[in-house]
Amino acid sequence: GPMSGTMVYAQQANADAEMAMDIDHAKILKDAGVIGVFATYKVNPDYYQRASAERRGGVEEVLAVVDAHKSKVRVDAYLTRGLSSESDFMLRVHAYDLEAAQNFMTDFLETRFGMHTEVTETLTGITKPLNYVTKEDSPDMNAALSSASYSDEEPKYSIVVPIEKDAEWWNMSHEERLSHMEVHTAPTLEFLVNVKRKLYHSTGLDDVDFITYFETADLNAFNNLAVSLMEVPENLYHEQWGEPTILSTIQPIENVVATLSALK
Ligand code: HEM
DSSP: OOOOHHHHHHHHHHHHHHHHSOOOTTGGGTOSSOEEEEEEEEEOGGGGGSOHHHHHHHHHHHHHHHHHHTTTEEEEEEEOBTTBSSOSEEEEEEESSHHHHHHHHHHHHTSTTGGGEEEEEEEEEEOOSOSSSOTTTOHHHHHHHTTOOOOSSOOOEEEEEEEEEOHHHHTSOHHHHHHHHHHHHGGGGGGTTTEEEEEEEOBTTBSSSEEEEEEESOHHHHHHHHHHHHTSGGGGGEEEEOSSOEEEEEEOHHHHHHHHTTOO
């Protein structure tokens, strides 16, 4: 329902306080109201004509920029080289306000590494509390969601899947969509142990409705999970699934930049 004026005021006060303080890099991954910007990049071939000392300087400048923005921005890095024709790496940037994320992106592109890259894709979304499978509206499914948690080895891989739903979906009642989302959730529960997931809402902010983000050590499990979601009726309302699907290895940013600087 509509929020009371006091609640809106309290939320704004919270958001302002969060922006003023140094961000907590663990908490920002769990909070609602966080902006996530995903960007993929291709390294220009001319970069490899540069002296190795200059490429080494490029790596140092990238680390310095990440450090300079760390009070406002969390940056995660992913290597896509060899797995995508469109890109060599991806950055996922979290901030409580979009401007802070953009300031980081701008400084990154000015480094001696960034200036030799092209941005090939960007996706922006915001995190929210659950819309459907809540304690109130779907108590059993909500409980099932917290009954299992990730227990496999440290995830090595990430998969990003942008998703757009059609007008028919958005014109259904909330109750109809809730029942679809319960049918979505049922076959996915068994994968909670080997797939970590995160959802970003993008309607109106980007050309898609959702950015879905996954981490796993088990690509076979992820493939089975995706097949199980192809088989539910919700899939009839997908206008876009992937395109691109971005598969990568999760790596510290210094590894990603050093590898792409031919220094490893
Ligand atoms: C461990 C596996 C997964 C689990 C447990 C899971 C569970 C859920 C749940 C509970 C929701 C509803 C959130 C809410 O109440 O607002 C949801 C939404 C969603 N999931 Fe999944 N999911 C999984 C995997 C996937 C995969 C593989 C995809 C697609 C690649 C996907 C795409 C989505 C999308 C797009 C939504 C938002 C739908 C909407 O609001 O219309 N999920 N998921």
